Amino acid sequence: MRSTQRDVGPKSVLGRAFALLGCFTVADAELSLAEMSARTGIPKATVHRLVGQLAEWGAVEQTPAGVRLGMRLFELGQLAPRHRDLRESALPHMEDLLQATAHTVHLAVLDGTEVVYLEKLTGRGGPPLPSRVGGRMPAHCTGVGKALLAFSPTATVAEVAGSELVRRTPHTVTTPAALTRELADIRRSGFAYDREESTPGVVCVACPVLGTTGDVVAAISISGWSNRLDTGRVASAVRTATLSISRQLGAGRSAGPRPPSGGTASASPSRVLR
Amino acid sequence: MRSTQRDVGPKSVLGRAFALLGCFTVADAELSLAEMSARTGIPKATVHRLVGQLAEWGAVEQTPAGVRLGMRLFELGQLAPRHRDLRESALPHMEDLLQATAHTVHLAVLDGTEVVYLEKLTGRGGPPLPSRVGGRMPAHCTGVGKALLAFSPTATVAEVAGSELVRRTPHTVTTPAALTRELADIRRSGFAYDREESTPGVVCVACPVLGTTGDVVAAISISGWSNRLDTGRVASAVRTATLSISRQLGAGRSAGPRPPSGGTASASPSRVLR
DNA sequence: TCGGTGCGGTCCACTCAACGAGACGTCGGT
DNA sequence: ACCGACGTCTCGTTGAGTGGACCGCACCGA
Numbered sequence: 386m387r388s389t390q391r392d393v394g395p396k397s398v399l400g401r402a403f404a405l406l407g408c409f410t411v412a413d414a415e416l417s418l419a420e421m422s423a424r425t426g427i428p429k430a431t432v433h434r435l436v437g438q439l440a441e442w443g444a445v446e447q448t449p450a451g452v453r454l455g456m457r458l459f460e461l462g463q464l465a466p467r468h469r470d471l472r473e474s475a476l477p478h479m480e481d482l483l484q485a486t487a488h489t490v491h492l493a494v495l496d497g498t499e500v501v502y503l504e505k506l507t508g509r510g511g512p513p514l515p516s517r518v519g520g521r522m523p524a525h526c527t528g529v530g531k532a533l534l535a536f537s538p539t540a541t542v543a544e545v546a547g548s549e550l551v552r553r554t555p556h557t558v559t560t561p562a563a564l565t566r567e568l569a570d571i572r573r574s575g576f577a578y579d580r581e582e583s584t585p586g587v588v589c590v591a592c593p594v595l596g597t598t599g600d601v602v603a604a605i606s607i608s609g610w611s612n613r614l615d616t617g618r619v620a621s622a623v624r625t626a627t628l629s630i631s632r633q634l635g636a637g638r639s640a641g642p643r644p645p646s647g648g649t650a651s652a653s654p655s656r657v658l659r
Numbered sequence: 660m661r662s663t664q665r666d667v668g669p670k671s672v673l674g675r676a677f678a679l680l681g682c683f684t685v686a687d688a689e690l691s692l693a694e695m696s697a698r699t700g701i702p703k704a705t706v707h708r709l710v711g712q713l714a715e716w717g718a719v720e721q722t723p724a725g726v727r728l729g730m731r732l733f734e735l736g737q738l739a740p741r742h743r744d745l746r747e748s749a750l751p752h753m754e755d756l757l758q759a760t761a762h763t764v765h766l767a768v769l770d771g772t773e774v775v776y777l778e779k780l781t782g783r784g785g786p787p788l789p790s791r792v793g794g795r796m797p798a799h800c801t802g803v804g805k806a807l808l809a810f811s812p813t814a815t816v817a818e819v820a821g822s823e824l825v826r827r828t829p830h831t832v833t834t835p836a837a838l839t840r841e842l843a844d845i846r847r848s849g850f851a852y853d854r855e856e857s858t859p860g861v862v863c864v865a866c867p868v869l870g871t872t873g874d875v876v877a878a879i880s881i882s883g884w885s886n887r888l889d890t891g892r893v894a895s896a897v898r899t900a901t902l903s904i905s906r907q908l909g910a911g912r913s914a915g916p917r918p919p920s921g922g923t924a925s926a927s928p929s930r931v932l933r
Numbered sequence: 934t935c936g937g938t939g940c941g942g943t944c945c946a947c948t949c950a951a952c953g954a955g956a957c958g959t960c961g962g963t
Numbered sequence: 964a965c966c967g968a969c970g971t972c973t974c975g976t977t978g979a980g981t982g983g984a985c986c987g988c989a990c991c992g993a
Contacts, residue, residue, distance in 0.1 A: 396949085396950070397950075398672040398673060398950080398980070399672060399676055399709070399712045399713065400712070400716070402676075410738070414743070417941085418941065419939070419940060419941080427982095428981080429940095429941085430944095430981075430982055430983080431982065433942065434980080434981085438671060439673065442674070446741075454735065456741060456770055456775055458732065458735050459736035459737070459739040459742045459775075459777075460736070460775060460793045461680060461732050461736060461793075462734070462736025462737065462793070463736065463793025464683055464688070464728050464793065465727075465733040466688040466727050466728065467733075468730070469685075469688070472792075476781070496730055503733075506750075507750070507751065517737075520737075521734075670979070672950090672951070691970090692969075692970065692971095693968070693969060693970080702952080702953050703970080704954080704955090705952065705953065707972090
C-alpha cells in the first residue's frame, strides 16, 4: 500500500498552512502532529514548525493531546462581511420565526455549487438535520439552495446544472432539466420547497433575501418533519421575514450599486417578490 | 513624518499573511491593496502576491472595490472546538433565557485577560451594547469576565490583576484588591454582577459554565437597562441554564479528565454551584 | 528489565520560493 | 493633457524555508 496521503501539497508556505488547517473537520477536532503530517504529506519537521507559527498567532492551540483550531480563527471568521452584515440584520427576524413556528430556521448563502449555512436556530423536537453553522450542503437538494439559485445569474445556475446533482433521497432532483423547471417555478412564486429531497421525512420552505441592487445575497428557510410542518402555512411568514431583512439591508453602507455584471435568470426578482 | 506604520512585520510568510488578515476590523471590512500595504508596512508587490494566494484559498475575496475577508475563514472558525461544543450545548438554553426574560443573553469564554463572546442573542428594546459575537472585552469589567475569573486558576487571575484594569465607567473596578475581593464574593454566591461597570446604565448577571473536570469553560449572562432589568430576579434562571449546560457538556466525548494542573482559586466550584 | 515503536522536538547545510525595486497600463480627478 | 494613485507584472537576488537525520521520551509487550 502506498499510504493514504500523496498530496505532495502546494510548495507555497501559505498553501501548506491552509492544508494543515484543512485537516480539521467536525469529527477530527484535535490531531497530533504526526497525523497532520500523514494527512497532508508534509514532512513532520515542517509541520512542527508551521504549527508552531500558527499557534503563535492563535490560529491553532497546542494542547497536551495534540493540536486544535484556535479562537483567533473564530474571531476573524466573524468579521467576514458576508456573514456579519447578514447575521446582524437577519437574526432578530429568525428568532421571530422560531418563536412563531417553533421549527428550525436556517440562514444560508451560495458559494459555488454549494450553500454555506450562516446561522441555524434549532426548533424543539425538530428532526436531527445534517446542517451546521459554517457547514456546507449541495445547493440543488436544499430549500435555501434552490431559493438562492432561482434568483442567481444564469452562469451560476449553469455551473450547478453542469455539476453532478448528487442524489441524497429518492425525491432529490437529479436532472438539469427538472432543476431548471423547478427554478422557474420558484421565480414565479417566490417560494422554494424541499420535499424530502435532502433528508427523508424532512420538508422545508425557503425564500430569498435580496440585496440593495436586487440580487440575491442569502436565503432563509423553515424545516421540520414532513408530517408536522405545513409548509404552505408558514411560507408567508418566511417571505415576510426575508422581505424585512432585504429592506433592512438597504440601510447598511454599501460601496455604491455594483453594475449588474451577469444577466440575472429572472426578469426582475424584486417585482415578483414585492 | 515617517508614515504611520513602521511594523517592519515578521519576516515569515505566515506572519505577514496574518498581519494582512489582521488589518480588517468591524469598521474596515473592505480594504484596498495599497491601504493594506500602508498599514502593515509590507511592500505592495508582496501584498499583491500574498493576497492573491489568500484569495485562491478563500481566506479573502477580491471585489472590484478591494479586498475583504472570505467565507472560508468563517467556515474554519466555526470548527474551533472551544466554540463549537459550547454553542451546540448552550444555544437552546440561551434561547430559553431570551424568551423567558426578553433580555440580551451572552455566552463568552476567557482568553488571556479578555473575554471573547461566542454567542449573543439580542433582546427587543435592550440597550445597544458594545459586545459582538467574536468580539473582545476586558474581563475585569464584565459580568461574564468576572464569573470566568472567579473560578479560574490563580495564575489567570494574577495575570488580569497584574494588567492595567481599564476604567470604562465610574463604577468599573480598577484596583486588584477590589477585584480579588469581588471574585471571592462571586465564588461564594456563584453569581457575578456587572453594575454599570462596562457600560453606563447597563447591568448584568452572569454565571459560570463548568466543564467535566469542574473547571470553568465559559460564562453566560443576561444584560439590560439598569432600571428595567432586576438582576436578582433573573439570576436563578441564569444559574439554572448554566447548570443544565454544564451537565450536558459531560455527555460530549472528552480525552479523559485532564489532571487539575493549576490550583483553582476556589475550594471547590462544583460544591457551591450544586 | 529490556528492545521496539511512535511521539514531539531539534539541528543544520542546501536550495528554491519568496522577495521587492522598478516598470507599466489604467483609471479618475483637475 | 497632465498628474497621482492604483493594481499588475517582471526578474535578478537571497535568506527563509526546508527536510533528512537525529535525540529524548513515554508507552507497551516480551
